[in-house]
Amino acid sequence: IHHTCQWGTGERWGEHVGPAPTETGMSRLALSDADKSARDWFVSTTEALGCKVTIDAMGNIFAVRPGLRNDKPPTFVGSHLDTQPTGGRYDGILGVTAGIEMLKVLADNWVETEYPVGVVNWTNEEGARFPKSMVSSGVWAGDIPVEDAHSLREVHPGTATMASELKRIGYLGETPASYEATPMAAHFELHIEQGPLLEMANKKIGVVTGVQAYKWFTVNVKGRDTHTGTTDLKSRADALLTASKMILHSHRLATANTALASTGILNLKPGSTNTVPGQVSFSLDIRAPKDSTVATMTELVLRDFPRIAAGEDVDGSNLGCTSGLPLSVEIVEDFNSPATLFHSDCITSVHQSAHHILGPNSHNLIMDMTSGAGHDSVYASKRCPTSMIFVPCREGVSHNPREFCKEEDCALGAQVLLQSVVRFDRM
Amino acid sequence: IHHTCQWGTGERWGEHVGPAPTETGMSRLALSDADKSARDWFVSTTEALGCKVTIDAMGNIFAVRPGLRNDKPPTFVGSHLDTQPTGGRYDGILGVTAGIEMLKVLADNWVETEYPVGVVNWTNEEGARFPKSMVSSGVWAGDIPVEDAHSLREVHPGTATMASELKRIGYLGETPASYEATPMAAHFELHIEQGPLLEMANKKIGVVTGVQAYKWFTVNVKGRDTHTGTTDLKSRADALLTASKMILHSHRLATANTALASTGILNLKPGSTNTVPGQVSFSLDIRAPKDSTVATMTELVLRDFPRIAAGEDVDGSNLGCTSGLPLSVEIVEDFNSPATLFHSDCITSVHQSAHHILGPNSHNLIMDMTSGAGHDSVYASKRCPTSMIFVPCREGVSHNPREFCKEEDCALGAQVLLQSVVRFDRM
Ligand SMILES: NC(=O)NCCC(=O)O
């Protein structure tokens, strides 16, 4: 893990006086120069371990180690090497490096698997640079058209596309990005939980049975640029004031519906202290365990945001302020990931492996759970048996430089991953 | 006006099929290349009209036409050639070009004034690029230390300073920026009203007797980056949700206190759809006719924002949402412009000139008024008799590409300006 974190080293979080080189986060946006270095390392390392490496049209990198028989597709371990702009050292990276550790253990011990096994590094899982998470496993699964993915534009500064960046760093492969060109027998993924449940319950391994539903929207609010000193509150069409009301309202709706609502990006125009902003666009991320809850939240947002834009006092959202002139709002759905259930064969492999590794006290250390975050396993599960293994991370914090997973927990997760693959391969 | 708008032409607003070259706004940020071109034009034009040109350490450009006697300081006309990022063709530009028109009329008619007269182009009046409005007249007046002004950093992308940009475009003059090095007998400024009052009242000339008070703040909210999918609402320290509450609350306070509150800039970190923002900073512009109202607003903001950051439900500001973990807030006062009263001698000159020019019906066409916007006349008035002349602009819209002032109204304003200067010079 830490060796690969030399590419895209992020903000320091540790308070140690010494150099403490591992106490930094990561900033390795998908298809950046740092990502290219990590990819080059992935390719040379897996080739040195006897793998055949294939790169597809989304830059997904598949490293395959032959089995005794090769007339069926490999059992894969997969995750991602890209990170958030101010992310941690474990999200995604643990899953890929644990896959490489698996390849090393098999090689060091001259293990021959029944069928081939592989490790895949999926491109832009985070959706942080190109704003669609898990987009390249989505293309592989046939859910997202490759043209849509290729034309995705980066969030900042907004000029490069996925296709132009894939080409630039030399990872626009010739193999079509599809489950037909690169079939999988199964997909296993080890990941930090990114939430607090395992730590709070004092568990070591989370057996992930599914992933909650989520949708991403872009909300564009259009008002009118005017002077802050000469325009009374009634004569304004303040796009930022209106966006603020919408953000608060989305949280109120989430609270009422036991869902999550989050805004992580907000851009405004023109951006001057003494001009009332005429344009704001912001991201809205809505999640809930059930598809029906996300559907209800979506309906409520689509119903209420235009009313708020028009100046209506939706459930007191105006907080008693003078309402100005009416504004308009446009709401675009960018991404939809319905609730996912993983495959019982894979879940069973993980269960058996975890119990075997954790020993006599294992029933106290293992927990079934649903993932709050999306993962490439969501799309993999549409085309092959899939499941995931979670390990605890400190205080449940992720997408933050302080993200931390103990060495011992990383190792336990990697052992469960290896055994799950071997068990599935035998099965 | 329109000739000078070739430098920094902004967004089109007209719906004409033809080219309609004047139906665009302006985007001429202070000390940009476009501003340099407009400055070069100002220097060569005023020199050709027989003026001596001086540039001071803030890049203020003073063009002085000799009088019959030159043992007293010149009577100045002043305004600014910089604009908002998406501004109009009249804000500031009208005042400077009307000053040059005055020089032309005096030259064409061989008029000799008693004492010298001058035109000044003040630097970065807008405060749009370097976030302190009227900063260079502020230095001239001795109110803002030149070092503070020189080290002001641009808002976007945030690397250049006023000093580095003054040097880059060749307008870092050798004359100290001060009322002692460049004294003025008086300062007159013609400006579009930027508000709707003249148009609504069917008046032609506003005699500006003063300017309302305002303060600018930067509000820095600090929470914690976390994952949007795995962090429940209670475990978040969402800096954008908290900033949204503060923006709404500032409007509520403004409504209750008959003041204005506005946020024109908002930046957040890290800026990713699936990361709850840990840092937000935003501008807050507070205005009111009376200093005491601005003081009250300031007190209330300083009292309530930390409470909102801590999660307190200040007057229902949480809108019934789950409050997360406590955040912190830091509020920095960037700029303070107390309420200003102009000088009765200058006000009288404007009154008499307006009545003279508008003729028999003039009492129906002239209105005394207070400016909602700040102007360089605010700082000029601290060091010499000063007043302003307003002309109506369409629907009161300013800081917007659609900003518009009729030719006839520009001309009336320019005539009143010329006569005011000549009257003051005689007086
Ligand atoms: N694991 C992870 O952080 N994935 C990003 C996709 C999401 O937003 O849940």
Ligand SMILES: NC(=O)NCCC(=O)O
């Ligand atoms: N006139 C004008 O728009 N000046 C900018 C300073 C202010 O914010 O009022």
